[in-house]
Amino acid sequence: MFPTEILLEALLNGLMTGAIYALIALGLTLVYGVLHIINFAHGALLTCAMFLVWGGFALVGLDPYVALLPVVPLMFALGYGVQRWVIGPASHGEDNNILLVTLGLSIILENALLAVFRSDTRTLQTDYAFDVVPVGPLLLSTPRLIGAAATLVVTGLLWLLLNRTDTGRAIRAVAHEKLGAQLVGIDVRHIYAVTFGIGTACLGVVACLLMPIFYVNPRSGGVFVLVAFTIVVLGGMGSVPGALLGGLLIGVVESYSALYFGDSLGQLGIFVIFILVLLFRPSGLFGARA
Amino acid sequence: MLEITGLRAGYGGTEVLRGIDMQVAAGEVVAVLGANGVGKTTLNKVISGVVPARAGEVRFDGRRIDRAPAASIVAAGLVHVPEGRKIFPQMSVRENLELGSYRRARTRRSSNIERVFTIFPRLRERTRQAAGTLSGGEQQMLAIGRGLMAEPRLLILDEPSLGLSPLLVEEMFILVRRLSAEGLTVMLVEQNVVQSLEIAHRAYIIENGAVALYGTAAELLAGPEVKRAYLGL
Numbered sequence A: 001m002f003p004t005e006i007l008l009e010a011l012l013n014g015l016m017t018g019a020i021y022a023l024i025a026l027g028l029t030l031v032y033g034v035l036h037i038i039n040f041a042h043g044a045l046l047t048c049a050m051f052l053v054w055g056g057f058a059l060v061g062l063d064p065y066v067a068l069l070p071v072v073p074l075m076f077a078l079g080y081g082v083q084r085w086v087i088g089p090a091s092h093g094e095d096n097n098i099l100l101v102t103l104g105l106s107i108i109l110e111n112a113l114l115a116v117f118r119s120d121t122r123t124l125q126t127d128y129a130f131d132v133v134p135v136g137p138l139l140l141s142t143p144r145l146i147g148a149a150a151t152l153v154v155t156g157l158l159w160l161l162l163n164r165t166d167t168g169r170a171i172r173a174v175a176h177e178k179l180g181a182q183l184v185g186i187d188v189r190h191i192y193a194v195t196f197g198i199g200t201a202c203l204g205v206v207a208c209l210l211m212p213i214f215y216v217n218p219r220s221g222g223v224f225v226l227v228a229f230t231i232v233v234l235g236g237m238g239s240v241p242g243a244l245l246g247g248l249l250i251g252v253v254e255s256y257s258a259l260y261f262g263d264s265l266g267q268l269g270i271f272v273i274f275i276l277v278l279l280f281r282p283s284g285l286f287g288a289r290a
Numbered sequence B: 001m002l003e004i005t006g007l008r009a010g011y012g013g014t015e016v017l018r019g020i021d022m023q024v025a026a027g028e029v030v031a032v033l034g035a036n037g038v039g040k041t042t043l044n045k046v047i048s049g050v051v052p053a054r055a056g057e058v059r060f061d062g063r064r065i066d067r068a069p070a071a072s073i074v075a076a077g078l079v080h081v082p083e084g085r086k087i088f089p090q091m092s093v094r095e096n097l098e099l100g101s102y103r104r105a106r107t108r109r110s111s112n113i114e115r116v117f118t119i120f121p122r123l124r125e126r127t128r129q130a131a132g133t134l135s136g137g138e139q140q141m142l143a144i145g146r147g148l149m150a151e152p153r154l155l156i157l158d159e160p161s162l163g164l165s166p167l168l169v170e171e172m173f174i175l176v177r178r179l180s181a182e183g184l185t186v187m188l189v190e191q192n193v194v195q196s197l198e199i200a201h202r203a204y205i206i207e208n209g210a211v212a213l214y215g216t217a218a219e220l221l222a223g224p225e226v227k228r229a230y231l232g233l
Ligand SMILES: Nc1ncnc2c1ncn2[C@@H]1O[C@H](COP(=O)(O)OP(=O)(O)O)[C@@H](O)[C@H]1O
Pocket: B011, B016, B034, B035, B036, B037, B038, B039, B040, B041, B042, B043
């Protein structure tokens, strides 16, 4: 057995990692809930965002947190454009086509990044990467704490957007009743693109929060998105609160499995849970909808 | 106000509308009648821009709308309350109404919500309830209320009485008459022939994707064709 302090620290670390996972899953589940597609390009888009943050730092010394200001709108615009002018037109309204288009897009993006950056792993050196905040007897990593706090803020903003603005209401309307939405004058293609843009903008936030503590290579996005897929299934496909809770839960599970079984097996627990959920609660732990 | 000439449309290889000609003038209630599957709903969808026309013209206030996007048709004041209601089931009654003014009359949203609640007091009691949990009649009221939120100049109602109890059907027709008396132009698509003809000024009877018969409601009610084909006399 481990002393309570270590268990507690593992719990908090897990929650902090989980918050980042949740933010990645949020974009994925939002796109699924509204466009009814699984966006296989999510990981590659995350990698793009991480390279963007890295590039800003390496080229002009842009601090990753300051980089939120340009990177988030840029990623929104990228996501909007990709859905509006690539995925949408290329799929002709067939869900199977969309699947293939996003898969193809992820392969193209990943290989483009490989061609430019090779498979080298890159990091940024900030002077706060190893800062810690003492919380009682525990020491918590400052960048991780910032990441968790930012996730909460972003989730709150997203909630406000979805529930308190016309664009947000239109997004929710399109998700469940496309014809009704068209007949009140909602431009469905625009709303699809906005939703996709919000999903990728979340990745922009994630990239800025991750880069102080993580590395980037052309495959790093994929690692996170695999976990995010698990969270989306766990939380119920399309459920925003499910993604948040699922993300936190997965973060904790990973943290404890790393503690008990070693770092290299940290993600084992995640996939055990994934399979158990698929077997016994295919609609997700928190998802009401099948 | 609405002029349709030689309109053709369909799905894939099948042609559903085979050259429709009809007009709706400002202030009228025009009934569009016909059996199940003759293409009434398709006609409405083509007019409102969600199904493309293959030939012919649709003009609203003289302006061609048969290539226009659905959103701009709503913006022009042509509002379609679809068959099967198509309300937003997981959203509250109020949110459904708010979205009714997404494209048009947004600045008068709160006063129009009040107006809808005056017409349908039952909706006021259920403002926060999810629309999908309303009864069929209430859902139909919400669908019409959502349409009214855009301050339509022409309101298309596609089978508003479908699936309602006889009492509610009667209420629905009274409502249409009342909206018309307040100055609204209505295109009423129905299978309820007699009740529709009682409140309409004119009517078109569709068979096989084309207008088989048209005239004033009084003429049609008195004429032999309607009696024989639709009233079983
Ligand atoms: N989305 C669709 N795809 C293919 N065929 C359709 C579609 N909608 C309607 N139809 C066909 O078009 C014909 C007319 O349907 P519809 O316009 O709904 O008639 P009505 O409203 O008069 O009952 C029917 O034969 C129906 O099966």
